[in-house]
Structure formats: C-alpha cells, structure tokens
Amino acid sequence: MHTLKGTKYAIFLGLLPALVIYIGIALVPIGMSFYYAFMDWDGISPMTFVGLDNFIEIFKDDTFWVSVENNVFIMLTGVVGQIPLGLLLALLLNGKLKGAGFFRTVGFLPVVISSVMVSLIWGMIYNTEYGLLNGLLGVVGLESWQRNWLGDTSWSMISLSIAYIWQNCGLYMVIFLAALQNISEEVNEAAELDGATGLKRTFLITIPMIRSTLIVAVVYSISNSFRVFDLIQIMTGGGPAHATEVMTVYMYNNAFMNMRFGYGSAVSILILVFSLIVISIVNRISREKDA
Known part of the structure; x- marks a missing residue:
C-alpha cells in the first residue's frame, strides 16, 4: 500500500511540469480570450464591457460567414485528401518496397519544413509569370x-488546399504506417490462407483493424483545419476579395490589423466552439458504428 501511494506521488510529480506548462500556454489564454470576448478594447485604451455585442456583430458580418465556408472547404479537402493519400502511402511503404526508408523520409519531409518555406515553395509554383505550373503547361x-492560380477566386481555395494536403499528408502516412506495423503477422497469414489477398485483404482485414487510428487521424485533421493560418496568410493574405480568408485569418485581421482585440477574441472563441462541435459529431458517429 505504501509503495502504491509512493508511485502515485511519483507519477504526479513527473506529470506536474507538463501540466503547469499546458495550463500556462493553453488554458490560461483560453480563459483570457473568454474575458476579452465581452470587451471592446484596442490594446491601449481602457476596456469597455459590451456584453454579447461582439458576437452579434460577428454573426451579422458576411465576411465572417465567407471565412466559415472557406474553413469547411479546407476541412473537407484535408479529410478527403490527406487521410486517403496518407493511408495509400503507408500501405505502399508497409509492403516490400525497395528503398522504403528513403521514401518514408521524403514523404515526411514537408511536415518538418516550416510553413513559411512551404508557402514560398508553393507560391513560386503558382506564380503567374515565372511559376513552375504555368511553365509546364506552356x-x-x-x-x-x-x-x-492564387489570384483567381475560382481557383485560389483549390490551389491552397493542394498545398495544404501536400504539407500534412506525410504526418498521416507515418501514423498509419505505425498502426499497420502493429498488425500481427499471424492475422495476415490467416487472411492469406482464407484467400484474402491484395485489395480484398486491405479493405476487409487491414483497414478495419486500424479503424481507431483512422478516427483519431480524422479528428486531428479536423482540428488542424481550424488552426490553419500561416500557409494562407503568407500565400494570399486571405485574398483576393476574401476568397481564401479562413476564420483564423479573419481573427488576425480584426484583432491585430484593426486593433480590435475584444472582437478578435470573440472570433477565437467561435473557432473553438465550431471545432468542438464538428469533432463531437465525428466521435458520435464513430461510436454509433461501433455499437
């Protein structure tokens, strides 16, 4: 009993530094955002309590709803593009592919490159005058x-989504590859004896066995889509005509460009609420399928 109590204290002390850091960089800023969301404040003058006025103004702003639509587009393209592509790459690398280590490194490289570099790379690819894409088409x-590609309102969001998928699909490749390598060889051997090979084994055996990992990846992809900022801010700044403006860019423009920190804090709270709603829906659907 004494040993168990000592172990609990040791675990608590080991987790304490991480807990303090998490509270300081996550929970405290969220609490401050809740407080500022009900204030009118330019960062210099005294704060004025305005109640729900910031939220009412946000819901009446057409630009905000454009940013919500763009966020939904990024979320859907992320889930539909990153997850299947990452799974496909993981399945290929999990097989007896020559040079798998090299391809694994190359596939994961965009994840560790800074978003600034990714934005500059894709900005050069999409450049109208000397860009690689237009050059190849010519x-x-x-x-x-x-x-x-970035100045045409019909193509700007699609172009950004391709860059977003390229930047993050390597992360899901590594996640799925780890899950695939944890599948017992006995399961694969039993599937082969039952005649399940190739695509049949992939869809009937492999994918169902990593279903929990797939759900976690989908939830993370959705969460990440609501936090995308630097890629869009550097490549388009939300333009042209707000065509690529997502909620984080909308928040940045109002909070730091227009010096409306209360309004920007209200937008940040809505981003948190929207992301939690979507993630809750996904988790509920996954639980119903498990039942």
Missing part, C-alpha cells in the same frame, strides 16, 4: 490552362 502546349 511546355506541353496547354497555354489555355494557364491562369493566376
């Missing part, structure tokens, strides 16, 4: 397909 005789 070489193969498809000049009619050349366009201002």
Whole structure:
C-alpha cells in the first residue's frame, strides 16, 4: 500500500511540469480570450464591457460567414485528401518496397519544413509569370490552362488546399504506417490462407483493424483545419476579395490589423466552439458504428 501511494506521488510529480506548462500556454489564454470576448478594447485604451455585442456583430458580418465556408472547404479537402493519400502511402511503404526508408523520409519531409518555406515553395509554383505550373503547361502546349492560380477566386481555395494536403499528408502516412506495423503477422497469414489477398485483404482485414487510428487521424485533421493560418496568410493574405480568408485569418485581421482585440477574441472563441462541435459529431458517429 505504501509503495502504491509512493508511485502515485511519483507519477504526479513527473506529470506536474507538463501540466503547469499546458495550463500556462493553453488554458490560461483560453480563459483570457473568454474575458476579452465581452470587451471592446484596442490594446491601449481602457476596456469597455459590451456584453454579447461582439458576437452579434460577428454573426451579422458576411465576411465572417465567407471565412466559415472557406474553413469547411479546407476541412473537407484535408479529410478527403490527406487521410486517403496518407493511408495509400503507408500501405505502399508497409509492403516490400525497395528503398522504403528513403521514401518514408521524403514523404515526411514537408511536415518538418516550416510553413513559411512551404508557402514560398508553393507560391513560386503558382506564380503567374515565372511559376513552375504555368511553365509546364506552356511546355506541353496547354497555354489555355494557364491562369493566376492564387489570384483567381475560382481557383485560389483549390490551389491552397493542394498545398495544404501536400504539407500534412506525410504526418498521416507515418501514423498509419505505425498502426499497420502493429498488425500481427499471424492475422495476415490467416487472411492469406482464407484467400484474402491484395485489395480484398486491405479493405476487409487491414483497414478495419486500424479503424481507431483512422478516427483519431480524422479528428486531428479536423482540428488542424481550424488552426490553419500561416500557409494562407503568407500565400494570399486571405485574398483576393476574401476568397481564401479562413476564420483564423479573419481573427488576425480584426484583432491585430484593426486593433480590435475584444472582437478578435470573440472570433477565437467561435473557432473553438465550431471545432468542438464538428469533432463531437465525428466521435458520435464513430461510436454509433461501433455499437
């Protein structure tokens, strides 16, 4: 009994530094945002309590709803693009592929590159005058397909989504690869004896066995989509005409460019609420399928 109590204290002391850091950099700022959300404050003048006025103004602003639509687009393209692509790469690397270690490193490289570098790389690819994409289209005789990829409102969000998928799919590749390597060889051997090979084994045996990992990946992808900022801010700044403005960019523009910290804090609270709602829906759906 004494040993068990000592172990509990040791575990608590070991977790205490991480807990303090988490409270300081996560919970405290969230609490401050809740407080500022009900204030009118420019960062210099005294704060004025305005109640729900910030939230009412946000809901009446058409630009905010455009940013919500763009966030939904990023969320869907992230889930539909990153998860399947990461799973496909993991399945390929989990097989007897020559040079798998090299391809694993190359696939994960965009994840460790800073978002600033990713933005500059894709900005050069999409550049209208000397960009790689328009250059390749010109070489193969498809000049009619050349366009201002980041300046055309019809293509700007699609172009950003491709860069977003490229930047993050390597993370899901590593997550799925770890899950695949934890599947017992006995399971694969039993599946082969039962005649389940190739795609049949993948869809009937492999994917169901890593279902929990898939759900975690989907939840993380959704959470990450609500936090995307630097990639869009550097590549387009939310333009043209708010066509690529997501909620984090909308919050930044109002809080730091317009010096409306109370209004920006209210937007940040809505970002948190929206992300929690979507994640709760996904978790509920996954639990119903398990039942």
